[in-house]
Amino acid sequence: MHLTVAGREVYAYAGARPRVHSQRTIIFVHGAANDHGVWAWQSRYFAHHGFNVLAVDLPGHGRSEGEALASVEAVADWILALQDAAAAERASLVGHSLGALAVLECAARHPERVEKIALTGPAVPMTVSDELMDAARHNDHAAYEMINGWSFSAARQLGGNAVPGFWMTGNSMRLMERTPPGVLAADLAACHAYANGLAAAAAVLCPALLITGARDLMAPPRNAQALIASLADVRVVELARSGHALMAEEPDAVLDALRTFL
Amino acid sequence: MGKPRNTHLDTLSLHAGARPDPATGARATPIYQSASFVFDDSDHAAALFDMARPGHVYSRISNPTCAVLEERIAALEGGVGGIATASGQAALHLALVTLLSAGSHIVASRALYGGSHNLLDYTLPRFGIETTFVDARDIDGWRAAIRPETRLLFGETLGNPGLDVLDIPRVAALAHEHGLPLLVDSTFTTPYLMQPFAHGADLVFHSATKFLSGHGVVIGGLLVDSGQFDWNAKPARGKFPTLTEPYRGFHDMVFTEESTTGAFLLRARREGIRDFGACMAPFTAFQILQGIETLPLRMARHVENTRKVVAFLAAHPVVATVGYPELDTHPDRALAQRLLPQGCGAVFSFELKGTRAQGRQFIESLRLFSHLANVGDAKSLVIHPASTTHFRMSADELARAGIAEGTIRLSIGLEHPDDLIEDLSRALYAAGKAA
Numbered sequence: 001m002h003l004t005v006a007g008r009e010v011y012a013y014a015g016a017r018p019r020v021h022s023q024r025t026i027i028f029v030h031g032a033a034n035d036h037g038v039w040a041w042q043s044r045y046f047a048h049h050g051f052n053v054l055a056v057d058l059p060g061h062g063r064s065e066g067e068a069l070a071s072v073e074a075v076a077d078w079i080l081a082l083q084d085a086a087a088a089e090r091a092s093l094v095g096h097s098l099g100a101l102a103v104l105e106c107a108a109r110h111p112e113r114v115e116k117i118a119l120t121g122p123a124v125p126m127t128v129s130d131e132l133m134d135a136a137r138h139n140d141h142a143a144y145e146m147i148n149g150w151s152f153s154a155a156r157q158l159g160g161n162a163v164p165g166f167w168m169t170g171n172s173m174r175l176m177e178r179t180p181p182g183v184l185a186a187d188l189a190a191c192h193a194y195a196n197g198l199a200a201a202a203a204v205l206c207p208a209l210l211i212t213g214a215r216d217l218m219a220p221p222r223n224a225q226a227l228i229a230s231l232a233d234v235r236v237v238e239l240a241r242s243g244h245a246l247m248a249e250e251p252d253a254v255l256d257a258l259r260t261f262l
Numbered sequence: 263m264g265k266p267r268n269t270h271l272d273t274l275s276l277h278a279g280a281r282p283d284p285a286t287g288a289r290a291t292p293i294y295q296s297a298s299f300v301f302d303d304s305d306h307a308a309a310l311f312d313m314a315r316p317g318h319v320y321s322r323i324s325n326p327t328c329a330v331l332e333e334r335i336a337a338l339e340g341g342v343g344g345i346a347t348a349s350g351q352a353a354l355h356l357a358l359v360t361l362l363s364a365g366s367h368i369v370a371s372r373a374l375y376g377g378s379h380n381l382l383d384y385t386l387p388r389f390g391i392e393t394t395f396v397d398a399r400d401i402d403g404w405r406a407a408i409r410p411e412t413r414l415l416f417g418e419t420l421g422n423p424g425l426d427v428l429d430i431p432r433v434a435a436l437a438h439e440h441g442l443p444l445l446v447d448s449t450f451t452t453p454y455l456m457q458p459f460a461h462g463a464d465l466v467f468h469s470a471t472k473f474l475s476g477h478g479v480v481i482g483g484l485l486v487d488s489g490q491f492d493w494n495a496k497p498a499r500g501k502f503p504t505l506t507e508p509y510r511g512f513h514d515m516v517f518t519e520e521s522t523t524g525a526f527l528l529r530a531r532r533e534g535i536r537d538f539g540a541c542m543a544p545f546t547a548f549q550i551l552q553g554i555e556t557l558p559l560r561m562a563r564h565v566e567n568t569r570k571v572v573a574f575l576a577a578h579p580v581v582a583t584v585g586y587p588e589l590d591t592h593p594d595r596a597l598a599q600r601l602l603p604q605g606c607g608a609v610f611s612f613e614l615k616g617t618r619a620q621g622r623q624f625i626e627s628l629r630l631f632s633h634l635a636n637v638g639d640a641k642s643l644v645i646h647p648a649s650t651t652h653f654r655m656s657a658d659e660l661a662r663a664g665i666a667e668g669t670i671r672l673s674i675g676l677e678h679p680d681d682l683i684e685d686l687s688r689a690l691y692a693a694g695k696a697a
Contacts, residue, residue, distance in 0.1 A: 015517055016519075040520060041315065041316055045309060046310075080550045080639075145266065145268065146266060148266070149265070149266020149267070150266060158269070158280070158281070159279040159280070159281075159333040159337060160281040160315040161316075161333060162551060164316070164317075164324035164332065164531075165332040165345055165346075167338070167341065170337065170341055171342040174488070174489035175522060175523050208317065252315060255315065
């Protein structure tokens, strides 16, 4: 569906289901240079199992208009504006990577509007290497290659997709290649600059779920330990075989963790 | 953290899509010879049918052995995914019916495999889909043939049988200028010699019966999507409602909303394979996987042998012409050097001097070359296109496709090149004496 947020048209995948006022709402927020499609095997399930789903394309990504937002805090406020636009007084927020940081910040800023948060592939701080940042700033294809190489576990670099017929890394590469120039650099800069993670975690009042990949090189689980310690009501699911691309590598395991939690 | 590097084609040929079997540890990809797959519970069953969970339901729609092959060809081509089909013809048909409906129009190269020509020229008009055939080398001809209802441009990497090299960058640019995808038959080249997506093609299909298998024991096809074509963006917007509008046949799914990069393959599987049913058998997929494991080794040898045979024939007094794009006499030599630097494959045609009877004598005098209707086998093959693969064409159509009465097509195998040349030499001598 299309919504207007901050004066710009925004696309959100809703599983071809109309909004039902009595149902709870889940908002899925993707990571850097991605779009709503990374949540395909989670968003559709919830949309068809009694939830209102909004798997968004962040501004400048996928089908949404505008420029990529410059900071995690800006994405957090944008999520709230999206809730307003969708008439969702309260919602559970699910985010991946950059989206996870934004969800965390949103829950800290607006506790009355957030029911639960689920963070997949989170890290605080989420530092970005100079080499990757430099390539992204120059819109160098090498940036996508680095992300793809570090995002999928070594085994998944060779495939074995749960989704019949799809080549995971090829699909991931093509999705990143479709983002307009400058978007990846803006997203990575937002991740790198975000300094409020632990303070935000301490301010979160709602239950939180962290889903981490034991083989994640982009956001290693050890970089989520301080975040876990700062959250008051937290549970953690670590997927032993997964890298950073958790929803693609282990779609059922991520869905099952979310089903149990949400 | 070291900078990652891309995995090479040789390695992907052996490993892509496969992993040791989680149930048994089997290193080879097992043949999952099962029509259907057990659900965990009712919710799991419903979710699989709804595409709310990934997995296998019924082997017409997907199968674990076929899925390994689909991932492997997608990896080799640099695409987002693939679908294994009952034949190369089924792969072409699946691509067409996923995008086109009655009233749609195709612009295709005239230099096509006879089976593709049959489908486009004789069969599809009965379903309201028309094709305009153009000279593969005539970019203005391609442009002039595009109509408002055109939905696809189509050609072969190396045209059949004259090996016209498709100028994929130019034809793709023209297609994209009009909001149209370019579909390419890459059977003759395989991803070892060319990856059409890197040059701008949007969809690729193979007759996997040929070089991908190499053994000539199965019939199969593979359709691969680059994921590059934006079905929703101008000037394509509105041209492809099968992908961009709700599909009543699958819960009003809008495939481009479901996946930005995989919409074509989702529709092809959820409609085309489901309803037309031209799926691949798992045993066939297993056999093709065995072939692909050695694809780089075989293709290198195919090309090496072909170059030697081409050189021999080009210098032979009984041979009028040899059509191989690496020769100075071929009109696409420069283009071939650019697009096919590792070689122009192992299938080519030549013309004998003399009568049709001499051509017959030549073919019947061969001992190593098998006279049959196939290409891309490990064994060398020979055929006379005018009387077999292209026999439905009129004399005029044959001429425009570059086929003469005396044209003979060879598919060079993996035998020792000296033995092949000796066989050809004897048969050419016999043909000469039959004058």
